Amino acid sequence: MTKIRMTTPLVEMDGDEMTRIIWKMIKDELIEPFVDLKTEYYDLGLKERERTHDQVTIDSAEATKRLGVAVKCATITPNAARVEEYGLSEMWKSPNGTIRAVLDGTVFRAPIVVKGIEPYVRTWQKPITIARHAYGDVYKNVELLVPGPGKVELVYTPADGGDEVRATVHDYQGAGIAQGIHNLDDSIASFARASFNYALDTKQDLWFATKDTISKTYDHRFKDIFAQIFDAEYRERFEAAGIEYFYTLIDDAVARVIRSEGGFIWACKNYDGDVMSDMVSTAFGSLAMMTSVLVSPHGYYEYEAAHGTVQRHYDKHLAGEETSTNSVATIFAWTGALAKRGELDELPELVEFAHRLEAATIRAIEDGVMTGDLAAITSIPNPTRVNTHDFIRAVAERL
Numbered sequence: 327m328t329k330i331r332m333t334t335p336l337v338e339m340d341g342d343e344m345t346r347i348i349w350k351m352i353k354d355e356l357i358e359p360f361v362d363l364k365t366e367y368y369d370l371g372l373k374e375r376e377r378t379h380d381q382v383t384i385d386s387a388e389a390t391k392r393l394g395v396a397v398k399c400a401t402i403t404p405n406a407a408r409v410e411e412y413g414l415s416e417m418w419k420s421p422n423g424t425i426r427a428v429l430d431g432t433v434f435r436a437p438i439v440v441k442g443i444e445p446y447v448r449t450w451q452k453p454i455t456i457a458r459h460a461y462g463d464v465y466k467n468v469e470l471l472v473p474g475p476g477k478v479e480l481v482y483t484p485a486d487g488g489d490e491v492r493a494t495v496h497d498y499q500g501a502g503i504a505q506g507i508h509n510l511d512d513s514i515a516s517f518a519r520a521s522f523n524y525a526l527d528t529k530q531d532l533w534f535a536t537k538d539t540i541s542k543t544y545d546h547r548f549k550d551i552f553a554q555i556f557d558a559e560y561r562e563r564f565e566a567a568g569i570e571y572f573y574t575l576i577d578d579a580v581a582r583v584i585r586s587e588g589g590f591i592w593a594c595k596n597y598d599g600d601v602m603s604d605m606v607s608t609a610f611g612s613l614a615m616m617t618s619v620l621v622s623p624h625g626y627y628e629y630e631a632a633h634g635t636v637q638r639h640y641d642k643h644l645a646g647e648e649t650s651t652n653s654v655a656t657i658f659a660w661t662g663a664l665a666k667r668g669e670l671d672e673l674p675e676l677v678e679f680a681h682r683l684e685a686a687t688i689r690a691i692e693d694g695v696m697t698g699d700l701a702a703i704t705s706i707p708n709p710t711r712v713n714t715h716d717f718i719r720a721v722a723e724r725l
């Protein structure tokens with residue numbers, strides 16, 4: 327059989343532990359037999375990050391700027407235990423954090439919905455994608471413990487020597503606390519554009535919500551920037567694509583999300599996105615069925631699974647025991663990247679292949695063949711619980 331042709335390579339970011347093992351199986355058995363796979367390979371496994379003093383992570387992010395599309399395996403974020411385990415010379419930073427800083431993106435998380443793994447919310451029939459703003463607010467706050475009576479103020483000192491602006495936060499009669507938070511117009515604008523672009527890409531409505539009735543300057547700024555950019559740059563394209571941009575209050579959004587049937591993107595401020603993405607992924611059934619894509623305002627894409635390296639399973643694997651690790655989100659990271667590459671390079675066969683691989687994966691589960699995490703929660707009677715490798719074989723057969 328002639329293999330499907332690629333023109334531009336993908337940036338391939340290899341990783342650690344159990345997901346590194348799954349990574350190779352997916353390439354060997356699900357992709358390379360069918361696709362003349364072209365990648366620029368970066369090994370982000372912890373050993374190589376140590377050897378290169380983490381330069382490999384920066385190089386892989388820079389390569390993504392050059393080539394446009396990356397696929398990433400889960401990687402260890404070192405803590406004290408890992409420093410000892412791997413004899414690290416430094417506690418290297420989270421690769422995802424480094425890559426995000428280089429690409430300046432918004433992270434979109436979407437569940438893979440299959441029959442037989444029912445969301446806890448009965449009305450949800452389609453995925454709900456969360457777009458989380460990843461800059462500022464409470465994550466870059468400044469806090470004060472106020473020991474006793476006194477005044478806390480916000481003071482703005484213009485860099486050009488203009489008049490100072492002051493606002494009283496509170497006149498304290500006794501002890502208390504105070505907090506200063508900030509955000510930037512540029513960051514909010516790139517969050518807005520990434521969200522609008524992703525809605526167009528995936529042909530889904532976009533919802534955005536803040537508490538602008540209470541926070542009349544801060545949250546209102548988010549609402550205004552989204553509205554200005556939508557009107558100036560996206561309204562016509564949304565109308566042509568038959569999708570909607572919808573703004574409401576955050577508490578109203580929460581109520582509507584629960585009553586909805588899904589099938590939209592929910593853009594969230596940093597804190598809302600942190601909290602709501604955990605709620606939404608749990609309610610859809612399994613972390614192992616959650617995909618994640620970093621979209622930069624410049625049009626770079628980095629696809630990955632939302633879960634980590636599944637260390638507990640890797641320890642079993644090293645001890646020679648059988649594992650039943652779910653590879654679905656990692657397969658979908660590859661299909662997301664291949665489909666995007668195919669779309670950008672105008673290779674319809676590559677896009678079609680990615681969709682077939684996704685369909686074969688979903689089909690295997692809906693046929694009752696699944697890894698232990700899903701077998702434990704499925705509504706399909708008598709599922710066949712398979713090991714890590716046999717699940718990939720079951721997908722290959724259907725592919």
Ligand code: NAP
Nearest residue numbers: 400401402403614632633634635636637638651652653699
């Ligand atoms: P994890 O790898 O996501 O695994 C946590 C638990 O969730 C597993 O022990 C397993 O539960 C279940 N699980 C997750 N993915 C699964 C899959 N594909 N199939 C079946 N079960 C799955 O999180 P962690 O153990 O906290 O972190 C391990 C390492 O991953 C850490 O070094 C962390 O830094 C790294 N990490 C990386 C990323 C990333 O690269 N994006 C994200 C998160 C964490 P059971 O043990 O009950 O089966």
Ligand code: MG
Nearest residue numbers: 599600601604
């Ligand atoms: Mg969270």
